[in-house]
Amino acid sequence: MSDIDPHIRFISIFKEYPSPRGKESSVKALDGVSLDIARGSVVGIVGYSGAGKSTLVRLINGLELPTSGSVVIDGTDITGLPETKLQKVRSRIGMIFQHFNLFGSRTVAGNVGYPLKIAGWSRENIKARVTELLRFVDLEDKADVYPRRLSGGQKQRVGIARALATSPEILLADEATSALDPETTTEVLGLLRRVNQEFGTTTVVITHEMAVVRELCDNVVMMEKGRIIEAGSTYSLFSNPVTDTTRKFIATAIQGTPSAATLERLRARHPGTIVAIEINEEYGSSEVNRMLAAAQVTGTVVFGGVTEIGERPLGTLTYELTGPPEAITAAIEQIAAHTRTEVLSSQQPQKEVSHGH
Amino acid sequence: MDTDWPTLLPVLLQSVQETLVMVTATIVLSGIAGLIIGAALYASRPGNLFEQPVVFGILNVIVNIVRPIPFIIFITAIGPLTLLVVGTTIGTAAAILPMTLMASVVIGRVVEQNLVAVDPGIVEASRAAGAGRLRTLFSIVLPEALAPLILGYTFMLIAIVDMSAMAGVVGGGGLGNFAIMYGYQQFDWNVTLVTVTVIIVMVQVAQLVGNWVSQLILRR
Secondary structure (H helix, E strand, O other): OOOOOEEEEEEEEEEEEOOOOOOOOOEEEEEEEEEEEEOOOEEEEEOOOOOOHHHHHHHHOOOOOOOEEEEEEOOEEOOOOOHHHHHHHHHOEEEEEOOOOOOOOOOHHHHHHHHHHHOOOOHHHHHHHHHHHHHHOOOHHHOOOOHHHOOHHHHHHHHHHHHHOOOOOEEEEEOOOOOOOHHHHHHHHHHHHHHHHHHOOEEEEEEOOHHHHHHHOOEEEEEEOOEEEEEEEHHHHHHOOOOHHHHHHHHOOOOOOOOHHHHHHHHHHOOOEEEEEEEEOOOOHHHHHHHHHHOOOEEEEEEEEEEEEOOEEEEEEEEEEEOOHHHHHHHHHHHHOOOOEEEEEOOOOOOOOOOOO | OOOOHHHHHHHHHHHHHHHHHHHHHHHHHHHHHHHHHHHHHHHHOOOOOOOOHHHHHHHHHHHHHHOOOOHHHHHHHOHHHHHHHHOOOOOHHHHHHHHHHHHHHHHHHHHHHHHHOOOHHHHHHHHHOOOOHHHHHHHHHHHHOHHHHHHHHHHHHHHHHHHHHHHHHHOOOHHHHHHHHHHHOOOOHHHHHHHHHHHHHHHHHHHHHHHHHHHHHHOO
16 A cells, blocks of 8 residues: 555554553554555554554554654654644544544534634634534534434534544544444445545544445555554455455455355255355456356356445355256366356265165 | 520521531632542543653542541641641631641542543543643533532532531531530530521532532533
8 A cells, every 4th residue: 555645654663551560561552563544545444352453543643652663644753743743733633433422511513613622713713614514414403412412323423523623634433333323334434435535534444344344445454463464455355365364354244155054055955066256347247157158057146245345346156056067167167267266065966866666 | 495595596597607607618618629639630540631640649648648537536636737827726717727628638539530430532532633631621521520520519518517517616616516505515405406407408408409400411
């Protein structure tokens, strides 16, 4: 993800916390992380809890400081900045949270206007900007309501409006949809995508949900134990995962090859050769069908699905192939030359039905 | 036994007034001091806004030393200080000093406990919006804890009424003094009963008002 003008740049970051008991070993939250985030991109930081995602993201707005290494934003190293300068940096970076973190003592308008008040805006200007922001998140009628009266989705929209108040160039989302139901998640992801498209906001999303990555992110960074284990465009990571961790995460978002238990059930029902074939933008199911037809093999989809990753198709279809064994072998060889193909079960020999007379 | 109410009533009213003066002065002074102590305890706590382990440690020890001292002993123990500051150790004014000192420490703890309960995520949201530490403390943390703080202050107001009764011992006057002098020492059960009733009414009114205000804030 290198680019000529990275918006956010992490240079060999280490972050250690003193161990809870203050003894010997400290906890390594980040263990040598270097990463560039391109201006205007949406990047997903993915990993299990404790992988260092939260710490990494909080380095961007100086809520956490690295033990060593530097964080460069817009060409400025923010690691050594004094508190007052850091406050200026923070006011240009929006942040939304898993549990929304709205101020219960302030109305919706009071929440959204808070960053502007800090930035020293006049009351009239704040009022106008808050109205504009609430219109953007479709909550104009809730200006004078206190947050506890809102639903989860509404709360997160207030959170987004508050984060966008100062028109930040960077938006940080810390598990922003993890506390929401699927429908509300879709709504919030749509809003975040709109923010990125309309304002070109560089967006850094922490998540453990690959569905969020699939819907929203251009690039993905996989983290484990304080290190980046894999990074790349969302499509390449989904279509070509290298590590087991990534593979496990991806399996939650796209229906891939059947599990062992599913395969057993499939075999019971389908005696033919069972093959998992990856479907991608270059090699779709019509190509599969054409090759099977040419080889005079009958193919039936028995499992799988195709989804869109970054507006490009990706998935795995599991076929049952029936026909002459040589034809099946030839067809599989041909398909395997174009896309990832895995034979899960060979054609089972027809059982002789003997009645033992 | 007949109680000589025509004589005692003016004394009772005088006592009520003395109690009100002591309680009001104490709650105002210790309310402010306690807020500062509590906010300092909260903010200096390791991991919090101003993380100052040394300051926190010192404040914590002071509070822990003062708080368990029985108030009646505390009054006499700081007698020399009272003499120095007020010029006498007898009377209403002399009672206000020990009351204020003790109440400040207790309120400090009450305030601290309510502030600690504020969701750290809200503090982080304020910091992320670019707010300074003091601003976060005063414009976010304190308002977030307002409803429980009001209940805490109501609780303290009642504890101060209780303290004021003991001030009678050092000639502080007030209802406590009245009940002991004219009730207990004269074997006049009626006087004690009336005094207790007056105190109960005062406490009830304070509690009702406190509950009502905190509910108003909670309901938003």
